[in-house]
Every structure is written in C-alpha cells, then in structure tokens.
Amino acid sequence: MHTALNHPLVNHRVALLRNRETPPKIFRELANEITEFLAYEALKDMRTRQIEVVTPITETTGEKIDERIVLVPILRAGMGMLDAMLKILPYAKVGVLGMQRNEETAEPIPYYAKVPPAKGEEMAIVIDPMLATGGSACDAVNQLKKLGYKRIKFLCLISAPEGIAKFEQDHADVPIWTAAKDDHLNSHHYIVPGLGDAGDRIFGTI
Ligand code: PRP
Ligand code: URA
Secondary structure, three states: OEEEOOOHHHHHHHHHHHOOOOOHHHHHHHHHHHHHHHHHHHOOOOOEEEEEEEOOOOEEEEEEEOOOEEEEEEEOHHHHHHHHHHHHOOOOEEOEEEEEEOOOOOOEEEEEEEOOOOOOOOEEEEEOOEEOOOHHHHHHHHHHHHOOOOEEEEEEEEEOHHHHHHHHHHOOOOOEEEEEEOOEEOOOOOEEOOOOOHHHHHHOOO
8 A cells, every 4th residue: 555645735845855956954854844744644543542631621531652663764865754753753763774776776785784673563664765666665674574573664755656566566564655656767767757866865975
C-alpha cells in the first residue's frame, strides 16, 4: 500500500524542494517540514491507551501514546528527515543503516548497520527522502525483518513508480508514505522530475 499526501501545504514545499536554486539550508528546512506532515499522516494508527486527566474544570479521559518506536534513517540522505521525526517522537530510539548505490547498476551496497534488535511489538520507521529503483529501501526492510521487526513503515519525500512497484512486491506488508509520486526513472536511475541527488542537496556536496 502506498499513499501520496497530495496536500497543498505539502505540494508547495515539494515544488521549492525540487527547485535547483534552493540552497542546502532551505532544502534541509523544507525536508524536515514535509517529514512532519508525512509523520502526522503515517502515524494515524499509532496505539494509545486511555488515561485519566484532571482539568481545572473537571475529570476527563485522554490518550497517551503506547508505542515504542525505532527510527531508521538510511545514510546518508535519511539524516535529512531525522530532526523532524525526533521532534515529534522525542523518545524514539534511532538505528542507522548505511547504504550507497552503485552508480552503474543502482544496486545498494550496505556499508554500515547499527540497529537494535526488535523488542516485542516495537515499530520501525524507515526514513529516506528518495525511493527510486527501490533497492535501498527493500534492503533496509530485509535487514529490519531479520532483526525481528514485524511492524514497519517507510516514509520518503519523492518516489518513482518503479520503486513503489518493487517495494510493494517484496514487502506488501509495509506501507509507503510519500509526499509526491513522480513520473519515472531516467537512464541513470534518477527520479524524473525528482530533485536531483538528495544527499548532495542536503549536505551541500554537489
Ligand atoms: C539515495 C537515496 C536512497 C537511494 C534511493 O542514496 O537517499 O537511499 O539513493 O535509490 P534506490 O531506490 O534506487 O535504491 P545514495 O545511494 O545516493 O546515497 P547517499 O544518501 O549517501 O547520497
Ligand atoms: N537518489 C537520489 O538522491 N535521487 C534520485 O533521483 C534517485 C536516487
């Protein structure tokens, strides 16, 4: 299952993010703002428990989040979404997966992994701005499943139909939340229209 947000507040920011004139400082701010909207939608089904609350007027009931969450940014571009996720989920753990695409084949090359094994029903949220061929995201979810995670979500800023198709084939149980679903991949496996190389744009390494 994949959901593209398609909301004016998001689309406005996505257009600014795509603009090649947008400098890294603004790019990072936009990426985090869009991530907050993504998280807001993607976490609608979070588990809560009922609590008693005493207001200045009366006693009532409220909800308290009842989830343990592990955020999993895929290095390096996934770091560009982490601040927003931690702002919303300040008690989440963070596990890190390092992955670099082979420039010729676009195959993901894993180079680092530091993710705690799943404890009970802990939810893992994978964050990476780009879902292009889907290789990196699928590999990340494979690693998480081997670590025992059964409840996983994938959040990205821009996705390509090719990556969505691969991901849904390999991991039909993992929902994809994306700010924008783009048109296609070019011959270099970049998303069109896309935003270029997300890592370079976040870290100013173009
Ligand atoms: C980018 C992006 C994803 C991956 C998506 O990372 O952040 O991880 O490409 O492409 P895919 O769906 O075809 O796997 P990249 O390998 O460029 O590394 P970086 O984040 O270090 O720049
Ligand atoms: N990775 C990126 O950063 N951009 C793309 O368009 C595809 C993969």
